[in-house]
Amino acid sequence: MNSFEWTEAKTVEDAVARMGGSSVVKAGGLDLLDRMKEGISTPARLVNIRNVAGLDAIREDAKTGLHLGPLVTLAQLDASSLVRRRYTALADAAGHAATPQIRNVATVGGNLLQRPRCWYFRSEDFHCLKKGGDTCFALEGENQYHAIFGNRVCAIVHPSATATALVALGARLELTGPGGKREVALEDFFVTPEKDVRRENSIGEKELITAVRVPPLSQGTRSVYLKQGEKESFDWPVADVAVVLERSGVRCTRASIVLGAAAPVPLRVRAAEEALEGRAVNEETARVAASAAVRGATPLSRNGYKVPIFETLVRRAIMAAA
Numbered sequence: 031m032n033s034f035e036w037t038e039a040k041t042v043e044d045a046v047a048r049m050g051g052s053s054v055v056k057a058g059g060l061d062l063l064d065r066m067k068e069g070i071s072t073p074a075r076l077v078n079i080r081n082v083a084g085l086d087a088i089r090e091d092a093k094t095g096l097h098l099g100p101l102v103t104l105a106q107l108d109a110s111s112l113v114r115r116r117y118t119a120l121a122d123a124a125g126h127a128a129t130p131q132i133r134n135v136a137t138v139g140g141n142l143l144q145r146p147r148c149w150y151f152r153s154e155d156f157h158c159l160k161k162g163g164d165t166c167f168a169l170e171g172e173n174q175y176h177a178i179f180g181n182r183v184c185a186i187v188h189p190s191a192t193a194t195a196l197v198a199l200g201a202r203l204e205l206t207g208p209g210g211k212r213e214v215a216l217e218d219f220f221v222t223p224e225k226d227v228r229r230e231n232s233i234g235e236k237e238l239i240t241a242v243r244v245p246p247l248s249q250g251t252r253s254v255y256l257k258q259g260e261k262e263s264f265d266w267p268v269a270d271v272a273v274v275l276e277r278s279g280v281r282c283t284r285a286s287i288v289l290g291a292a293a294p295v296p297l298r299v300r301a302a303e304e305a306l307e308g309r310a311v312n313e314e315t316a317r318v319a320a321s322a323a324v325r326g327a328t329p330l331s332r333n334g335y336k337v338p339i340f341e342t343l344v345r346r347a348i349m350a351a352a
Contacts, residue, residue: 031066035075039082042206042240048077049236055079057101058135061144069154070145070161085240088112096244100139104192105130107138117244119253119272123195126257129264139239142193142203142216145230146186146294147266148176159184159227174332175268178340179293181328184223187291188230191270193220194290195255196242197298198272204241207234216242220295230294251276252351256343267291269339273347275311282306282315287323287348289340299323302344311352320345 039045049055054073056062057080065071079085085099088110096117098107107113108125127133127141150156150167157163168176168185176185193216201216219231233239247253253274259265270290276283285303288296302323309315323344324337 032072034073037075037077039077039079042082042238045077045079045238046208046236053077057137057140060132060136068152095246098138098242100137100239102138104133104136117199119195119198119255122255123191127191138192138242141190144189147189148186173330176330176333177293178327178329178333178336179297180222184227184294185330186294188295193296194270194288195272197296198274198286198288199244201242201244203239205233205237206240207237217298223294248276254347254350256347258339258343269336269343271343271347273351275351280310282309282311292340301325316345316348319348
């Protein structure tokens with residue numbers, strides 16, 4: 031690990047002023063520390079924002095919906111009665127990530143910005159596409175945990191569980207930089223390898239996430255998050271799914287279905303949503319929607335098993351939400 035300067039930001043404006051160049055922002059620092067140990071990140075300066083006041087709030091407004099500060103921890107999301115009651119998929123996504131020790135440190139902002147866990151990207155022995163090389167080694171190599179959609183350039187999967195739920199819930203990010211604040215839909219925030227293989231999101235060099243906003247949910251909206259891993263304890267998901275259903279009686283009026291660990295970005299499957307909207311939600315329509323969710327998958331040599339897992343999780347999540 032390289033030597034670096036440690037600096038404490040007092041305010042958001044102070045943090046923004048200290049960013050740029052070879053500086054890196056630190057909140058919980060879990061993924062950052064991993065990357066520094068692995069030689070992927072070699073910052074000259076760490077800008078600690080953990081003590082910036084006002085970035086750890088959880089509140090709800092009837093008109094604007096849920097407001098989350100970027101320093102809210104996964105443990106706080108999991109334990110919040112407000113989040114669990116009204117935004118259940120988000121609470122469950124946070125509560126099933128990592129271990130209790132990590133959830134007590136990891137922040138929602140850091141969870142959204144963490145970099146891929148692909149073993150080729152994380153290994154200093156492989157100069158892959160994401161590190162400026164000319165090969166995605168996963169395409170022909172060990173790819174059992176990699177993408178089954180959008181995997182022709184780079185086969186990473188996005189590692190954030192909260193992103194899966196937040197995209198399904200229609201979340202937006204507030205980003206603050208030298209020029210002030212801007213807002214972007216979380217679904218549009220993530221960047222595919224086809225657009226830029228070297229990055230996973232569109233945050234600016236001197237921008238901070240300063241808020242995560244989830245729009246108000248209509249009465250009767252239900253959300254469900256399901257994760258499938260190889261073991262019940264600490265494990266990265268083989269597949270995870272978030273489903274948000276709005277219904278009038280038994281009929282679905284709006285659906286949002288997002289697959290995590292399926293593609294380089296959290297993948298919203300609109301064909302599955304269209305299979306539900308305007309129809310009664312039952313086992314038959316859930317199966318049709320689940321089948322539509324995996325249509326067009328392009329599994330690699332070792333991850334075809336993920337297709338039926340995703341299909342099953344989508345069906346179960348729809349029925350649970352109904």
